[in-house]
Amino acid sequence: MRPILPASLLALSLGACAHAPANNPAPVAKAPTTQEVIDASTPRDWRSLDPEHTVYLQLPAGMVVIELAPAFAPEHVANIRALVQGRYFDGLSINRSQDNFVVQWGDPAGDELPLRRPLGEARATLPAEFSRPADGLDFTALPDRDGWAPQVGFVDGFAAARDPDAGKAWLAHCYGTVGAGRAMAPDSSNGSELYVVTGQSPRQLDLNITTVGRVVVGMEHLSTLVRGKGPLGFYTDPARRTPILAMRLASEMPEDQRAKIEVMRTDTATWDAYVESRRNRRDDWYVHPAGHVDVCNLAVPVRPVPADTPED
């Protein structure tokens, strides 16, 4: 038998899920595997993305679907929506790819202000939104210990952290987390410069920068980008930059051109079973269940909209 490693979360890819048998009963002898949890899920365990807060980043290699987080960064999200609607990003580029850290896009003119593209209807300055009040969030806490924050868990599909004493919550910097680049001043971001985490969760950025969303589909188009040779992974050769063909709100696209996907809800019993299936792997390959899971090791499953689901 060919020596292989077990599937990571990405075995839950669109293709794999599309062919998974539905409603397989879980075996009674042991806790269900991840695949069994997915197979046993019901339509109520899944949700669609809000088209007003979903952005399509169109690259030559394919499309990246980003879910915005207005509950965590309302001002930045509103500004990113204005930038997208004003076609600010179209024709700009990915200017930075730093191995094991981030990919970043925006105006390659950099700090040469006169050369920068005007922001249109969007605002040039915004308040920093590094955290928000913990109250008012549907926070599904993990029981697992985290070194970086008193509590971690999920809020509407976003990996998040919480400090009950300080009464604050924030998004965790995990693989796929999207944030708004800033200069030295904490309030120097406006959403026109965006980055996505492509490396080992840089949780040291938590509470130091405004996070605005997460990549739901298409990370591989960002994570494989050739690394820049300049400081911080900026491309020294402009030809290495990847052009942004377009950025669009899903709501701006005709319905038949929107991504037909659903993401697993993170506030259900199915989610809890999913987390447990990642905490203690029950696949036959594993001989030592970890008894632990890190918030950044829990990719939220994505699936195509089932064929028998009414589309309205």
Add this chain to the structure above:
Amino acid sequence: MRPILPASLLALSLGACAHAPANNPAPVAKAPTTQEVIDASTPRDWRSLDPEHTVYLQLPAGMVVIELAPAFAPEHVANIRALVQGRYFDGLSINRSQDNFVVQWGDPAGDELPLRRPLGEARATLPAEFSRPADGLDFTALPDRDGWAPQVGFVDGFAAARDPDAGKAWLAHCYGTVGAGRAMAPDSSNGSELYVVTGQSPRQLDLNITTVGRVVVGMEHLSTLVRGKGPLGFYTDPARRTPILAMRLASEMPEDQRAKIEVMRTDTATWDAYVESRRNRRDDWYVHPAGHVDVCNLAVPVRPVPADTPED
């Protein structure tokens, strides 16, 4: 000013270090930054790699330097050395790239045994080496809590974990950790199929598979490989595979063709200062020092051999 993110560990790249001023006194007003720790280090804070346990993986895009871990997997390391010396890997290929997980190389013939390349002097079967006795290791423990293991730290440059009650130690699956792929049987690896972690630390693999080393230089040649479209990220199109030009022990290469690098020792006061500089970032950009660091967020610094260092 251009909105950017701060440098990750990879700002400690060869180029950056080569131009860093030496022996800068650390400011007294605050704990030193990472760069200040590096600048203040002395030759004794660095070590060279053992050429008998250093492997060069030569790919079309460039060279990957791998440090083997005989202290953790003596049988596998001996077998990998035999495979390399027998030129087993030359002309084989990277057959798998799974986003946010691993890249894997070996014989693309897979489980079609008659088609597989013979192992030569190497052994076909080995015992599983998932852990080793904790005794006898120079283990520099981190004070930081870890969810996956009772203790984490570093052993001779390798991110490691330890269970004092069980008296066991093992390598942690971090970005760049190299392991020996196996099938369902725990003792089904022999080192002819190797993987490297390219995604968020898959610590659930700890104690489930034999880890054999770590990538010291050249991760970007592996992490950017196009992802495979088949199950587990295997390439369905053979043309997508990346050929392995050669794998060589450093000791097999003429001295002037060996990588002229040093890595920071992980058992010194300088290392402790380095760790603290990552735990609480003192760079001006940061407004919230984390007060924590994860074992997998601590890349061991690498630098070119200083020009004034005798090479013998």
